[in-house]
Amino acid sequence: MNIVGFIKDHFKQGLPFVAYRKPGAKSISAFFQETDRLFQTDNYSESGFVFAPFDNAFPSILIPESASEVVTEDLEYDLNPNFGLYEEFSENSKEDHINLVTKTIHEINTTRTRKIVISRKEKVALENADFINVFLKLLATYRRAMVYVWYHPRVGLWIGATPETLLKLNRQSFSTMSLAATRPYENTLNVSWNTKELEEQSLVTDFITNKIANVSKDHKTHERETVRAGNVVHLRTMITGAIEKGGEGLSRLIKALHPTPAVCGLPREAAKQFILREEGYERKYYTGFLGEIHMQNNSELFVNLRCMELVDNVAFLYVGGGITAESIPEEEWEETKLKTKTLKKVL
Numbered sequence: 319m320n321i322v323g324f325i326k327d328h329f330k331q332g333l334p335f336v337a338y339r340k341p342g343a344k345s346i347s348a349f350f351q352e353t354d355r356l357f358q359t360d361n362y363s364e365s366g367f368v369f370a371p372f373d374n375a376f377p378s379i380l381i382p383e384s385a386s387e388v389v390t391e392d393l394e395y396d397l398n399p400n401f402g403l404y405e406e407f408s409e410n411s412k413e414d415h416i417n418l419v420t421k422t423i424h425e426i427n428t429t430r431t432r433k434i435v436i437s438r439k440e441k442v443a444l445e446n447a448d449f450i451n452v453f454l455k456l457l458a459t460y461r462r463a464m465v466y467v468w469y470h471p472r473v474g475l476w477i478g479a480t481p482e483t484l485l486k487l488n489r490q491s492f493s494t495m496s497l498a499a500t501r502p503y504e505n506t507l508n509v510s511w512n513t514k515e516l517e518e519q520s521l522v523t524d525f526i527t528n529k530i531a532n533v534s535k536d537h538k539t540h541e542r543e544t545v546r547a548g549n550v551v552h553l554r555t556m557i558t559g560a561i562e563k564g565g566e567g568l569s570r571l572i573k574a575l576h577p578t579p580a581v582c583g584l585p586r587e588a589a590k591q592f593i594l595r596e597e598g599y600e601r602k603y604y605t606g607f608l609g610e611i612h613m614q615n616n617s618e619l620f621v622n623l624r625c626m627e628l629v630d631n632v633a634f635l636y637v638g639g640g641i642t643a644e645s646i647p648e649e650e651w652e653e654t655k656l657k658t659k660t661l662k663k664v665l
């Protein structure tokens with residue numbers, strides 16, 4: 319049986335699994351857990367696939383390597399051309415989002431908080447909802463993203479195509495990225511970013527390099543670049559380095575980085591409290607992270623962006639953007655609309 323067959327089978331039996339293709343990879347990998355037990359991890363010391371929520375007060379879920387069949391294969395994309403009708407209705411209206419952004423700007427202007435990432439979820443009713451087709455279409459459409467489908471009967475079904483790496487760790491060497499600022503992709507990477515966008519992204523880079531300094535003996539901040547993620551472009555800076563030998567390295571890096579100001583804000587705790595209090599819905603696993611840990615001395619974690627949760631015939635699309643003192647509410651609304659298109663393209 320191939321991976322798609324295994325996915326159908328496992329889903330039908332109510333057993334946990336994850337299938338994914340890492341950025342640029344040819345093959346699909348998958349973990350098929352043998353029982354429906356809910357495993358958690360708080361020190362990231364086991365090998366397996368981790369799925370962590372935004373709010374780190376809640377546990378990270380693990381599909382352990384030792385309790386799963388791990389499969390890798392090259393996949394032929396067999397797409398169903400008839401799939402593709404959806405009707406749309408927003409849960410959070412435009413007005414709600416604009417009011418929240420306005421309130422966020424006020425918070426930034428009247429407190430020490432400098433950046434807060436505000437998000438919303440949009441409900442899309444699907445006709446013909448077949449999550450495997452959605453996954454296959456994402457695979458065919460976004461080759462540079464981490465494309466995944468993740469399922470646990472007690473947690474839910476999530477699908478996404480994320481452009482953002484939280485952390486790559488190979489033995490002692492790691493890399494991470496500062497990703498922020500968003501524009502539509504207009505057939506070129508030659509974008510002249512304005513001061514607001516450059517500053518917003520610098521805030522993220524500075525935070526990451528500061529945090530990394532506590533964990534890594536040496537690290538390097540690379541040159542800022544413009545990168546494409548489907549229908550949008552972002553500013554990105556890569557940060558690489560090495561950590562000391564010892565078992566705690568991965569956990570210390572995760573705790574230093576998550577949640578970064580690319581998805582939370584600055585200062586981190588104040589921004590997080592504002593988000594939990596004011597956003598008006600639960601992010602769950604959106605802006606959390608996911609990926610392999612301790613698989614052949616490698617860990618590769620991604621920030622859970624451009625993702626959706628599927629509940630029967632409804633998809634909940636999660637999108638957000640960073641707010642600073644210079645943000646314009648109407649433009650922030652447009653930015654979230656643009657980001658939903660990454661997923662709507664395949665629905």
Ligand SMILES: C=C(O[C@@H]1C=C(C(=O)O)C=C[C@H]1O)C(=O)O
Pocket residue numbers: 435437482497498499500552580581623624636637638639640641657
């Ligand atoms: C929060 C999201 O994206 C993040 C926020 C960005 C921004 O503020 O411009 C850009 C990339 C991501 O780090 C999202 O896609 O939902």
